Amino acid sequence: MSVEIALRHARVRYGPLEALHGVDLAVPAARLTVLFGRNGAGRTTVLRALAGTVPLAEGRVEWRGADVTRLPAHARARRGLAFVPDQRAVFASLTVAENLALAVPPGTDPERAVTEVYPALRPLLDRRAATLSGGEQRMLAVARALLSPALLVLLDEPSQGMSPETAARTYALLGEAAAGGRTVAVAEQSLPPALRTEASVVHVLRRGAVVFSGEPQELPDESRPAAGPGPWGEPGPRGG
Structure with a gap:
């Protein structure tokens, strides 16, 4: 598998605290990759580092072999x-339609486009995003990413606040995006069964380090729980 984007010996610090400890992690091209670990494990920081929203203290980010460590988030x-x-x-201050219009290619009808992704958003097109429920806002955020022309999509807990049915729909959409040639990386607290089926690669993080990288079927059963003490780490502050 060719590598789309990767961290090489990456260290990230928030003030005196180091969130990533020399992480090496590769996201294969045109595949679905899942990063998971308990709160404080570092999964959110990995995505932020790849996206360019947090700087590296050491190491580099490589995108298709090129060093983009100093490339700002908007340029990425x-x-x-x-x-x-x-x-x-x-x-939050824009309507659902306006949010979508910022992401979809010029000339695309947001109403028609969102119906193909989340039909439940269609009646909400004139609503301001701030008035949506948490699950509806997550649907809108995921829809914006999937309806954009981006070929590399990074999502941090995309199903947060969604109903089980909508979460299942979301995981299916991510699998379809990867099957269609896009590179998708998802961060979750645990590995949902649907993503275990869809994912090509999983990375388990614990306390700012990668403790496992491989195929989903290689994971031990203990990797499934989302809360409580276990072999991959302990509960910590919100985020990671």
Whole structure:
């Protein structure tokens, strides 16, 4: 498998605290990759480092073999990277239609486009994003990424706040995106069964380090729980 984007010996610090400890992690091209670990494990920081929203203290980011460590987030977006953070992923003051219009290619009808992704958003097109529920905002954020022309899509807990049915729909959409040739990387607290089926590669993080990289079927059963003590780490502060 060819590598789309990767961290090489990456260290990230938030003040005196080091969140990533020399992480080496590769995201294969045109595949679905899942990063998971408990809160504080470093999965969110990995996505932020790849997207360029946090700087590296050491190491580098390579995108298709080129060093893009110093490339700012907006420049990475222009090159074809879409990032859905775990918070503030939509423009709250804009309507659903306006949010979508910023992401879809020129000339695309947002109403028609969103129907193909999340039909439940269609009646909400005239609503301001701030008035949506948490699950509806996540749908909008994921829809913006998937309807954009970006070929590299990074999502931090995309199913947060969604109903089980909508979460299943989301995981299916991500699998379809990867099957269609896009590179997708998802960060979750645990590995949902649907992503275990769809993913080509999983990386387990613990306390800012990668403790496992491989195929989903190689994971031990203990990797499934989302909370409580276990072999991959302990509960910590929100995020990671």
